[in-house]
Amino acid sequence: MKTETVPSMNIKKAKNNRELHKFKDILGSYLFVLPALSFLFLFSIVPIIYLIWLSFTDYSLPNPAVFIGLENFSRMLEDKLFLKSIFNTLVYTFGSMALGLVFALAIAVLLNRQLKGLRIFKVFYFLPTITSEVITAMIFLWVFDNNLGILNYLLKVLGMENPPAWLLEPTTAMLILIFIGAWRGAAYNTPIFLAALQSVPQSYYEAARLDGANAWKQFIHISLPSITHMLVYSMVMSVIGSFQVVAVVDILTNGGPMDSTMVAIKHIWQQSFEFNYVGYGASLSLVLFPFLLLITWLQLKLSSRKES
Amino acid sequence: MKKFLVALLGVLLILSGCQSQAGNSAEKPNEKVDVKPPDRDLVKDGLPAFNEEVASLPKTDLEIWLAADYANEKPIQDAIKEFKTIYPNISVKTVGIEWGEMTNKVKLAVSSGAVPDMAHNHAFAFGAQGLAEPLDDLWNGWGEEDQFLPGGIEDVTWKGAKYGVPLDINTLIYLYNKKAFDEAGIKEAPKTLDELTEVSKKLTNKDKGQFGFVTNASGWSFFGNVVAEGTNILKFDGDNATANLNDPIVVETMKKYTDLALVHKSSPVPPPQERQTDHPVAMFGTGRAASFISGPWDIARIKDEFPDAYKNLATAVIPASERGSVLGGGSLFVPKGSKNQVASFELMKWFVSDKYSIRLAKEMGRHPVKEHQYNDEFFNDPLLKPYIETLKYAQPYKLEAYPEANDAWGKALRSVFDGADVEKTLDNAQEVAEKAIKNAK
Structure with a gap:
């Protein structure tokens, strides 16, 4: 009898111990993430819930919010400037993202080749990312101002009588904003792409070279597919970042000329804080969310199709 | 590692002890301070007369929000320093805020209930939006409205009520x-x-x-x-x-x-x-x-x-x-909900006193709001003549409301x-x- 019960008791005890360990493990894990989750809940989830509530109210500080149902959303349909700002944001987003990623990839490929003298360049390429947006905007203002900017000064020295008023023309103003966005984006994405390129096994390239593939073919058929996951990550981050652009616009063009560079966040900020339509501003920001979700989903879908 | 953690815990405990002490000293709003009138004649020195009502206030902490390019300037800080020597029962904490940011900051402060006791912008615009306290009673008690340029008074007036004290004035x-x-x-x-x-x-x-x-x-x-x-x-x-x-x-x-x-x-x-x-x-x-x-x-x-x-x-x-032309400059006001209107208003009077207004003009290029202050020889500069002439007819930019x-x-x-x-x-x-x-x- 004894010989039979002892092992079964041991098994039970061991099982209990295992379960206790598992429970402790799970509890420990939750305790570890609890501080981060609390912060996330308090500073992200709660404000989002509050924003959803605000979007159904007429709220002008310091008066209390009054529930008005869907009125803010019907007002949005008549807000032509909001639609224009969404369009401008999309133009800016896709322009700066495409240009920025191409720049970043080109720089990363060059750096990966370990050509002579490129080491010095490595020190500088990240600088635009760590420079504040306001300072970046001021630098480009000194470059592109049509009367006091260095670019038009040089163009005049070179003999051009009437150099363009860069920031006063809708097309050039938007192109300059896209260029600045791309410049900052390239600086941020270059080290990411460089790390991804360096993780591609060299044996792939050796095999390709034996098969007679040239540098371009190696890039298209080996490098690019190997870093698709990083490309998608950078695209998603670029879209999210570009949708939040405001400081550069504020300083360089103030949304002009003729609202041609008015971006969504600037419009929302203006409605919420300058005009004190906090409830309406909340509903405008709520509309941006599905936009971002849709773009991100499309990008992920696209990349998964490519990978398969 | 253990030693390090124990040391860290010790430091945190000491710091939290300091924190609670500081908190206690700040949380004695009704503490009485014996404030005696000064030996000198403040009016002769170009300052407002000694105010018994302010002197009789319990220990009061004022938080004042001034435009960033004013907050740390010497005339402003000297005025606060001297004010505190006359009224040791009042402490003043100055915060510099960008001019364009003031509206949002005050709106948020008023709606959250954590208001400063003084802010700096165009008082009429804040009065119009329900963000400032009307100060007519304090103005009536002061009785010096007739010394101000009409444009200055307009900068603090909305629909007949005065919401602040003009600090400086300018025009184009x-x-x-x-x-x-x-x-x-x-x-x-x-x-x-x-x-x-x-x-x-x-x-x-x-x-x-x-x-x-x-x-x-x-x-x-x-x-x-x-x-x-x-x-x-x-x-x-x-x-x-x-x-x-x-x-x-x-x-x-x-x-x-x-x-x-x-x-x-x-x-x-x-x-x-x-x-x-x-x-x-x-x-x-x-x-x-x-x-x-x-x-x-x-x-x-x-x-x-x-x-x-x-x-x-x-x-x-x-x-x-x-x-x-357009009448510019700025004014001081008490944001809605502040309980320290009397002390705050007194400090405003000090900022626009003869002693400090002239210093604001000479050291900061911010010109006075009281008519007689333009008799100072500083304003004999021929470059300022058209400015003084225009001031008489300048109108405030009320669209800002x-x-x-x-x-x-x-x-x-x-x-x-x-x-x-x-x-x-x-x-x-x-x-x-x-x-x-x-x-x-």
Whole structure:
């Protein structure tokens, strides 16, 4: 009898111990993430819930919010400037993202080749990312101002009588904003792409070279597919970042000329804080969310199709 | 590692101990402090008389929000320091906030209930939006309203109630390079907008990249031209305001003003940035332009940053058919919900006292709001004469009480510079302004 019960008791005890360990493990894990989750809940989830509530109210500080149902959303349909700002944001987003990623990839490929003298360049390429947006905007203002900017000064020295008023023309103003966005984006994405390129096994390239593939073919058929996951990550981050652009616009063009560079966040900020339509501003920001979700989903879908 | 953790815990415990001590000392609002009148005569020293009511207050902590370019200036800090020696029961904490940020900060503070005891901007605009406490009782007790320039009082008044104390005042004048005028054979400054156009055309030299005048796209600044032409963009019938943005005189003035850049090319088209103050002074200071319209603060700036241009600097009233301009400057107010109105109001009186107002003018280029303070010899400077003359007729920019209408006005001017039709643009702006005034709470 004894010989039979002892092992079964041991098994039970061991099982209990295992379960206790598992429970402790799970509890420990939750305790570890609890501080981060609390912060996330308090500073992200709660404000989002509050924003959803605000979007159904007429709220002008310091008066209390009054529930008005869907009125803010019907007002949005008549807000032509909001639609224009969404369009401008999309133009800016896709322009700066495409240009920025191409720049970043080109720089990363060059750096990966370990050509002579490129080491010095490595020190500088990240600088635009760590420079504040306001300072970046001021630098480009000194470059592109049509009367006091260095670019038009040089163009005049070179003999051009009437150099363009860069920031006063809708097309050039938007192109300059896209260029600045791309410049900052390239600086941020270059080290990411460089790390991804360096993780591609060299044996792939050796095999390709034996098969007679040239540098371009190696890039298209080996490098690019190997870093698709990083490309998608950078695209998603670029879209999210570009949708939040405001400081550069504020300083360089103030949304002009003729609202041609008015971006969504600037419009929302203006409605919420300058005009004190906090409830309406909340509903405008709520509309941006599905936009971002849709773009991100499309990008992920696209990349998964490519990978398969 | 263990030792490190124990040491860290120790440090945290000590710090938390300090924290609770500091908290205790700050949480004694009703502590009585014995404040005795000073031995000297404060009035003789150019300061407000000793105020028994303020002296009898329990220990009070004032938090004051001043514009960032005022908060740490010596005249302001010296005034606070001296105030605290007379009233040791009052402590003052100064916070510097960007001028443009003040509205949002005050709105958020008022709605959250954590309000400062004093803030700095245009008191009337905050009174209009329900963000400031009316201070009429304190004004009546003070009894010095008649010493202030009427424009200063207007900057704190909304619908008959006074919401603050004006701190400084300014208006716009015409600044020009007299050497350039002499060389072009122009004997005196232009007196009307048409003369300004002719003079500016004469002074423009395309080959040298020089302009006769520098326009700017600030709605506030252009309002100065509108006033100088004898009209206003807001009409008041008692307490009721109506928009007047598309008044024929406003339309004509805007057309002539923008034509200087767009048609006659005797001014550059203003840059698109919101901040319009740097461009004209830089163009003038570097010799690229012969004249512009700005305030007396740019006299000090040209003297400091462009000493060569300062040698040839002359001033005149704004070229227009009537007189006056926009009234600028700033005022102090008590945000809605503050319980320390008496102490806060007393400190405001100190800032505008003869002793510190004159220092604000001399050291910071911020000019006084009390009429008699202009008798100081500092104001005998011939460059300031047109400024003092214009002050008498300057009008405050009341459109600021309606943020959406204010934006529509500024945007209209910008759009015309960008090529839009003046009449149509002002009609649209008028529509927006009418709606904004109607919806104002």
